[in-house]
Amino acid sequence: xxxxxxxxxxxxxxxxxxxxxxxxxxxxxxxxxxxxxxxxxxxxxxxxxxxxxxxxxxxxxxxxxxxxxxxxxxxxxxxxxxxxxxxxxxxxxxxxxxxxxxxxxxxxxxxxxxxxxxxxxxxxxxxxxxxxxxxxxxxxxxxxxxxxxxxxxxxxxxxxxxxxxxxxxxxxxxxxxxxxxxxxxxxxxxxxxxxxxxxxxxxxxxxxxxxxxxxxxxxxxxxxxxxxxxxxxxxxxxxxxxxxxxxxxxxxxxxxxxxxxxxxxxxxxxxxxxxxxxxxxxxxxxxxxxxxxxxxxxxxxxxxxxxxxxxxxxxxxxxxxxxxxxxxxxxxxxxxxxxxxxxxxxxxxxxxxxxxxxxxxxxxxxxxxxxxxxxxxxxxxxxxxxxxxxxxxxxxxxxxxxxxxxxxxxxxxxxxxxxxxxxx
Ligand code: GDP
Numbered sequence: 001x002x003x004x005x006x007x008x009x010x011x012x013x014x015x016x017x018x019x020x021x022x023x024x025x026x027x028x029x030x031x032x033x034x035x036x037x038x039x040x041x042x043x044x045x046x047x048x049x050x051x052x053x054x055x056x057x058x059x060x061x062x063x064x065x066x067x068x069x070x071x072x073x074x075x076x077x078x079x080x081x082x083x084x085x086x087x088x089x090x091x092x093x094x095x096x097x098x099x100x101x102x103x104x105x106x107x108x109x110x111x112x113x114x115x116x117x118x119x120x121x122x123x124x125x126x127x128x129x130x131x132x133x134x135x136x137x138x139x140x141x142x143x144x145x146x147x148x149x150x151x152x153x154x155x156x157x158x159x160x161x162x163x164x165x166x167x168x169x170x171x172x173x174x175x176x177x178x179x180x181x182x183x184x185x186x187x188x189x190x191x192x193x194x195x196x197x198x199x200x201x202x203x204x205x206x207x208x209x210x211x212x213x214x215x216x217x218x219x220x221x222x223x224x225x226x227x228x229x230x231x232x233x234x235x236x237x238x239x240x241x242x243x244x245x246x247x248x249x250x251x252x253x254x255x256x257x258x259x260x261x262x263x264x265x266x267x268x269x270x271x272x273x274x275x276x277x278x279x280x281x282x283x284x285x286x287x288x289x290x291x292x293x294x295x296x297x298x299x300x301x302x303x304x305x306x307x308x309x310x311x312x313x314x315x316x317x318x319x320x321x322x323x324x325x326x327x328x329x330x331x332x333x334x335x336x337x338x339x340x341x342x343x344x345x346x347x348x349x350x351x352x353x354x355x356x357x358x359x360x361x362x363x364x365x366x367x368x369x370x371x372x373x374x375x376x377x378x379x380x381x382x383x384x385x386x387x388x389x390x391x392x393x394x395x396x397x398x399x400x401x402x403x404x405x406x407x408x409x410x411x412x413x414x415x416x417x418x419x420x421x422x423x424x
Pocket of ligand 1 (some may be wrong): 021188189361
């Protein structure tokens with residue numbers, strides 16, 4: 001795979017049974033990097049089961065089973081290439097996992113494919129709305145909508161049915177603020193409009209899925225923002241000195257830069273920067289680096305501190321306002337509730353100080369001011385007070401440092417983003 005092509009993380013979202021895994025299977029099996037031995041294995045199984053031909057549908061069922069067992073086709077193989085990009089398909093079997101992955105940044109999606117079945121009785125449904133809204137909330141910048149199962153409309157490949165579903169999709173997109181979204185009729189099952197223009201869909205003069213993927217914008221590296229490196233770990237290396245380790249989220253760090261670590265409030269000068277055991281003069285967003293800082297001892301800083309320029313230091317919050325989605329809470333959340341927030345490399349106990357209002361998940365408008373409590377499924381604006389001041393940023397300024405997951409009793413109960421900060 002050509003490494004020089006820009007990389008994009010792509011997530012598939014949409015209502016259950018609208019055809020997400022079938023589509024993923026089609027992309028991976030036809031254009032991707034599924035190792036030959038796995039395809040061979042599936043063929044062998046097909047023969048043993050008495051399937052005369054190597055049917056795509058049958059393969060897809062196996063693929064789904066494998067996927068559900070979480071084996072064989074790991075992330076390393078969920079790749080495919082277009083002319084412009086190479087894509088990694090992020091799995092989102094359930095929306096809890098999707099949210100958790102998005103928040104923890106392990107697989108922040110650059111774009112989403114929203115699958116909407118056009119079969120009679122399907123169309124825009126509860127999870128279609130929910131996933132689209134969540135994607136927006138979680139910062140997925142670009143969207144492609146696929147009107148799927150066009151082979152199963154009445155009559156098959158009905159333009160009229162496509163137009164009807166498209167109208168509902170457009171209403172939804174307008175209400176949550178996605179613009180310039182391609183809405184493509186496809187059949188993931190039969191392969192129409194995936195790679196080649198479908199003979200069955202001649203009335204559609206927009207792009208195929210692969211063309212639309214190529215037309216996505218290259219995600220910008222936030223190099224012009226101030227530097228932010230959340231500290232993962234701190235080492236003391238003989239002959240070098242104190243070496244914090246972390247991923248550059250925004251900005252650029254250069255040898256000679258004067259930096260500050262907050263909330264530790266320690267300053268120093270960057271002497272060396274190293275990545276993959278090689279010294280480098282600068283590092284930029286996405287780089288995982290170790291960097292020696294003169295003037296700082298190992299015990300001065302720790303995991304969860306954030307490094308930034310002395311001239312534009314990270315924000316230390318005494319309290320903050322957040323928009324959250326309650327994903328999975330056994331009872332209700334009321335003011336006073338104190339779970340653990342996972343923000344960049346920090347884990348910190350925080351108290352719900354006030355529930356300002358709940359929002360309509362369909363369009364983000366206000367549902368109720370100052371409710372007594374919130375529960376699973378609710379989206380709310382809340383005021384949060386951490387146990388001690390820590391670094392968090394507004395999602396509008398540093399999206400990478402403004403998102404968090406809320407965990408309690410070993411589970412992710414909610415997820416959200418910081419929309420305002422009080423520093424005093
Ligand atoms: P998911 O729950 O969104 O991942 O949906 P699946 O990919 O598991 O598909 C659900 C059902 O719809 C399966 O029985 C698929 O075979 C069927 N399906 C998926 N895509 C298509 C399609 O393009 N046309 C038709 N006719 N059926 C499809």
